[in-house]
Amino acid sequence: MFKKIALSTTFLIALFSLVACGQSSESKDKDNDLRTLTDAQDHKVDIPEKPKRIIASYLEDYLVALDEKPVAQWTVGEGKIQNYLQDELKGTPTINYDLPYEDVLKFEPDLLLIGSNGSLEGGKYKEYSKIAPTYVVKNGDNVTWRDQLEDVGKVLGKEEQAKDVEKDYDQLIEKTKKDLKDKIKGKSAVVLWVTNNSAFMVADTRSSGQLLYQELGFEVPQLTKEISKKATADFSQVSLESLSQLDADYIFLVNSDSGAAMFKDPLWSNIPAVKNKHLYEFDGNSSWLYNGPIAYTKMVENIQDVLK
Template identity: 45%
Template sequence: MKLISSKKMLLALLMSFAVVVSACGDKAQNSGSGGDSASKDTAQERVLTDALGNEVKVPSHPQRIIATYLEDHLLTLGVKPVAQWSIKGDGVQNYLQDQLAEIPKIPYDLPYESVMSFEPDLIILGGADMAADGKYEQYSKIAPTYVVGKEKSNNWREELKAVGEVLGKTKEAEEAIQAYDQKAAEAREKLKQVIGSRTAASLWVTEKAIFVVSDHLSSGTVLYNDLGLAEPKTVEEISKTGTANWNSISMEEFAQMDADYLFIVNNRGVTKEQLMKDPIWANIPAVKENHVYEFDDQSSWLYAGAIANSKMIDDVLSSVVQ
């Protein structure tokens, strides 16, 4: 009886010891797993240097992003901002409203109080001017703030790649650029068969002035670089000295416009037919041949990005290629 009792006691002690060892093992395993998780989170939080030389600690998975006037890039990468660029309360990037219609507006100059009210966890600024006069320091107190810089903002592909890097979506940015370039190449071949070496220009017509696009910015890059259309001498001369995306053209210069095709953004408040009746317009080759195509301020012609430029390509094809 004593032998049996001793065996039972020994068995009970062994079982208790096994439970303790198992519990310690689970605790160690859980502790190790937590350490790995923390390590992964730390690894995902990257420190990037922006265009101003600021070291920015970018959160691993930002959920509330303000990137005013960079919304084209965000949407291209599958990201929606917490607020969208606007001017004078109503003006927005109309061509993006199929995806941004429900997104609240924020003034284009990003007032500190407005930014703070949206509680962003990441702020991306296009140019250094938006961070000037102490604004960067103010924004940085709200959330990590990254400045892309003018060098990249004048090249939508580089700007998209920069935004992609900040958001950890470098691959998606590269794929979007490749898809766009393929679309442009296919369109270029179609247009070559129809237009050949004839010239084209893009104009922005307002109540007070006429602006011609720069040959290396905005829709100018689409027409001349991506689609391979020939550049009128008038556009070439203005682009040499003009510094903006769109540069005003005097009526004397406009009278010399040697474009066979015109793509105009009409903000004058009159019809295309009324514009064409002006004697100066009437002497332009594109007008004589009825090769004038009109778009309103809902279109993407005043903007740049994979979405904007893709829509421009669609506009050119639907206008010219019958």
């Protein structure tokens, strides 16, 4: 009798062990489920269901907006980083913008998000894909931050959260247009970036230009229209002589060179918006040179602060 009970107990223990192992295995598999997505370069990429070690150089804005934190953040030159994101990314190690293979390996990513086709020239995609699943996010001249946010949201399985981020932003835009109606209607504005004693103007459909003209409804100055026709990047260089003819009501200046000689030139001092004290200055650490929902939100908040 005792022998039968002992055998039965042994059998039950073995059975429970098998079930437990099965559940453990099933749970592990579930955590590592893969989804196959097609990226902007038509690669079929097996994406982990819940990536935990993401590198998304220059796409950190989108990660932060979707409550994700990368294992490394973009940098270029002498430690230049996206300062406007540092409340969320403080302490996150940096990785150079061109993503050296050795550095990528060191961070042991389980997902690489690439934000530019140009950064993959020279067979880089093949090398990166040996390290981790590598997904090229929508990019190019006609791709907006909304397009990129939705694409990143799809990769992370956070499509609905991406839509919520857009909805919150749209509400901010509508409130700003309403609150600043008298300051916007019929008024023209321009975004200038000064660096190395040279001035650059944003194009009318790119970056902060898209925000000013398409979303908030500022008028486009004639000089901006002319610059935009030939623009091949977000910002195009413009001479001080041309700026002296600038008829904008407001200038939003991103100043990365506060000691620039051009600011002491009479041509600068006589620009109507400068003379009328409608020059609003932001330093090079602000979000005005970047793209993404957080960058744009901070730009709108800057505009609210100076025009209220």
